[in-house]
Amino acid sequence: xxxxxxxxxxxxxxxxxxxxxxxxxxxxxxxxxxxxxxxxxxxxxxxxxxxxxxxxxxxxxxxxxxxxxxxxxxxxxxxxxxxxxxxxxxxxxxxxxxxxxxxxxxxxxxxxxxxxxxxxxxxxxxxxxxxxxxxxxxxxxxxxxxxxxxxxxxxxxxxxxxxxxxxxxxxxxxxxxxxxxxxxxxxxxxxxxxxxxxxxxxxxxxxxxxxxxxxxxxxxxxxxxxxxxxxxxxxxxxxxxxxxxxxxxxxx
Amino acid sequence: xxxxxxxxxxxxxxxxxxxxxxxxxxxxxxxxxxxxxxxxxxxxxxxxxxxxxxxxxxxxxxxxxxxxxxxxxxxxxxxxxxxxxxxxxxxxxxxxxxxxxxxxxxxxxxxxxxxxxxxxxxxxxxxxxxxxxxxxxxxxxxxxxxxxxxxxxxxxxxxxxxxxxxxxxxxxxxxxxxxxxxxxxxxxxxxxxxxxxxxxxxxxxxxxxxxxxxxxxxxxxxxxxxxxxxxxxxxxxxxxxxxxxxxxxxxxxxxxxxxxxxxxxxxxxxxxxxxxxxxxxxxxxxxxxxxxxxxxxxxxxxxxxxxxxxxxxxxxxxxxxxxxxxxxxxxxxxxxxxxxxxxxxxxxxxxxxxxxxxxxxxxxxxxx
Ligand code: SF4
Numbered sequence: 057x058x059x060x061x062x063x064x065x066x067x068x069x070x071x072x073x074x075x076x077x078x079x080x081x082x083x084x085x086x087x088x089x090x091x092x093x094x095x096x097x098x099x100x101x102x103x104x105x106x107x108x109x110x111x112x113x114x115x116x117x118x119x120x121x122x123x124x125x126x127x128x129x130x131x132x133x134x135x136x137x138x139x140x141x142x143x144x145x146x147x148x149x150x151x152x153x154x155x156x157x158x159x160x161x162x163x164x165x166x167x168x169x170x171x172x173x174x175x176x177x178x179x180x181x182x183x184x185x186x187x188x189x190x191x192x193x194x195x196x197x198x199x200x201x202x203x204x205x206x207x208x209x210x211x212x213x214x215x216x217x218x219x220x221x222x223x224x225x226x227x228x229x230x231x232x233x234x235x236x237x238x239x240x241x242x243x244x245x246x247x248x249x250x251x252x253x254x255x256x257x258x259x260x261x262x263x264x265x266x267x268x269x270x271x272x273x274x275x276x277x278x279x280x281x282x283x284x285x286x287x288x289x290x291x292x293x294x295x296x297x298x299x300x301x302x303x304x305x306x307x308x
Numbered sequence: 309x310x311x312x313x314x315x316x317x318x319x320x321x322x323x324x325x326x327x328x329x330x331x332x333x334x335x336x337x338x339x340x341x342x343x344x345x346x347x348x349x350x351x352x353x354x355x356x357x358x359x360x361x362x363x364x365x366x367x368x369x370x371x372x373x374x375x376x377x378x379x380x381x382x383x384x385x386x387x388x389x390x391x392x393x394x395x396x397x398x399x400x401x402x403x404x405x406x407x408x409x410x411x412x413x414x415x416x417x418x419x420x421x422x423x424x425x426x427x428x429x430x431x432x433x434x435x436x437x438x439x440x441x442x443x444x445x446x447x448x449x450x451x452x453x454x455x456x457x458x459x460x461x462x463x464x465x466x467x468x469x470x471x472x473x474x475x476x477x478x479x480x481x482x483x484x485x486x487x488x489x490x491x492x493x494x495x496x497x498x499x500x501x502x503x504x505x506x507x508x509x510x511x512x513x514x515x516x517x518x519x520x521x522x523x524x525x526x527x528x529x530x531x532x533x534x535x536x537x538x539x540x541x542x543x544x545x546x547x548x549x550x551x552x553x554x555x556x557x558x559x560x561x562x563x564x565x566x567x568x569x570x571x572x573x574x575x576x577x578x579x580x581x582x583x584x585x586x587x588x589x590x591x592x593x594x595x596x597x598x599x600x601x602x603x604x605x606x607x608x609x610x611x612x613x614x615x616x617x618x619x620x621x622x623x624x625x626x627x628x629x630x631x632x633x634x635x636x637x638x639x640x641x642x643x644x645x646x647x648x649x650x651x652x653x654x655x656x657x658x659x660x661x662x663x664x665x666x667x668x669x670x671x672x673x674x675x676x
Contacts (some may be wrong), residue, residue, distance in 0.1 A: 064525075065539075097523035100375075100376075100521070113528045119521065120527050121520075124395060130367075131368050133358070133368075133369050134369030134370060134371065134374075135372040135520065136330070136626050137330070137356050138376040138377065142376065159362060159364075160365050182644060188403035268464065300622070
């Protein structure tokens with residue numbers, strides 16, 4: 057497979073659970089940079105803590121910086137500001153980027169610094185055992201919301217839109233072609249680009265919410281087809297109100 | 309040629325001289341003049357300045373810039389340092405050379421923003437999680453704010469460790485005639501070839517700091533890793549050898565790192581041990597006591613960490629007593645007690661004012 061050259065051979069097998077969306081997202085990212093013929097030696101992949109942070113580190117045969125929980129964007133900011141010739145990509149989870157790292161996320165978007173931030177959004181804390189995340193839908197059962205989550209979730213695309221990001225898209229790991237297209241656009245965008253990628257976690261989310269996620273990891277991925285709705289207009293981001301559905305598309 | 313400078317300004321000039329080309333910070337009294345001076349000076353030498361959203365982001369950006377090839381620095385005060393410590397732990401684990409200036413103010417918490425203290429002596433030593441050795445320098449003048457900033461960068465480069473310049477408000481805000489010597493040597497980063505990213509654990513050697521963007525495919529992580537940066541979080545051996553190396557690379561070089569000054573100790577019966585601004589008052593008190601015919605001497609710690617325990621082996625036999633004045637409740641005094649059997653008296657002040665020469669003189673009289 058031609059993408060093998062971007063992977064450190066010694067790191068397989070991947071640590072991801074069977075059916076985890078992160079493997080698909082990993083392939084989509086590598087496909088995007090291959091199709092763009094980017095020089096991976098001039099790229100730096102920065103991640104925080106959690107399952108999603110392991111997508112680049114240590115898989116990618118590139119300069120990788122695996123940082124602290126919530127902090128990858130701050131580190132990436134230092135790298136990009138000091139050496140603008142490097143293409144700096146942050147890949148991390150929703151808990152990492154939007155909870156503990158929320159401040160860095162909004163300020164990097166506000167500065168419109170040329171970073172690509174790819175959020176592997178599984179609506180849960182996977183690695184720490186399935187606790188509620190700022191993106192967990194209301195009512196979902198997690199390790200810390202046994203009665204169902206009661207707080208409204210963040211829509212990360214709206215969040216970074218408000219903060220000043222200049223390329224914003226959302227897709228799912230089911231819609232790989234579309235996802236690759238968005239990642240390619242983000243990687244060539246001059247300014248702060250953000251991709252919210254719906255990437256299911258059966259192990260921690262699905263098995264606790266089988267009433268909505270089905271009874272297998274494969275079902276959870278296939279279900280993305282039914283629950284996602286493609287936006288016809290970018291500004292649908294602010295009018296879309298279909299309950300239990302996910303709006304995908306390019307919003308900015 | 310001496311210049312009339314504020315301590316904080318001298319620090320920024322020292323950083324530029326040391327080759328610092330990246331500064332990320334967040335405003336906090338009494339350190340902000342360092343940041344403001346860096347904002348003015350860095351663009352003149354092609355460097356990068358950024359005011360981040362908080363201290364956490366500042367320290368993260370400093371580490372990121374360092375891996376991109378910069379000599380980088382931040383400055384803060386006690387509560388800001390507390391926020392930085394998680395990232396400083398990361399710098400320790402990933403052997404990222406950088407300089408953190410802590411201009412201490414009276415605490416805990418926000419305390420007295422414009423008043424001096426030496427309350428962070430233990431915070432810089434033990435604030436991050438886990439086991440490690442750290443380097444902290446303690447300037448007593450505007451001249452030393454300049455010189456020790458350069459020295460801090462040199463030590464950071466040599467040992468690939470974050471180095472603290474542990475100043476206090478009185479030294480940061482003092483305005484005085486400062487000597488900006490053009491002759492202080494600077495340790496520059498050298499390119500390394502095929503050496504592992506993280507030094508050899510067999511001989512505790514420090515490999516030169518590599519950088520991103522050279523096709524080296526560096527793997528850097530704050531998790532326990534091997535010498536090539538691969539996670540080894542399940543390996544007792546990798547964890548043990550890493551921690552030993554972080555400690556040993558400093559411990560085995562204390563002779564090269566530590567510096568202190570002695571005044572009038574040849575025949576002294578009482579020795580004052582002091583650091584930072586307090587040492588200025590102590591020197592004055594010692595000189596006055598000497599003029600009055602009392603056998604008193606001073607040892608001034610320029611390096612706080614690693615702790616210069618060797619000074620006790622070199623004390624003259626005449627010494628019967630040690631006095632330790634500190635702008636805290638006694639953080640270094642216990643360190644001193646660990647290494648000497650001599651009686652140790654402490655003089656502590658934590659009211660946000662400096663310890664004066666006459667206060668130390670009174671203490672000397674009291675114990676005589
Ligand atoms: S816990 Fe969830 S997010 Fe983590 S690897 Fe497993 S399925 Fe993926």
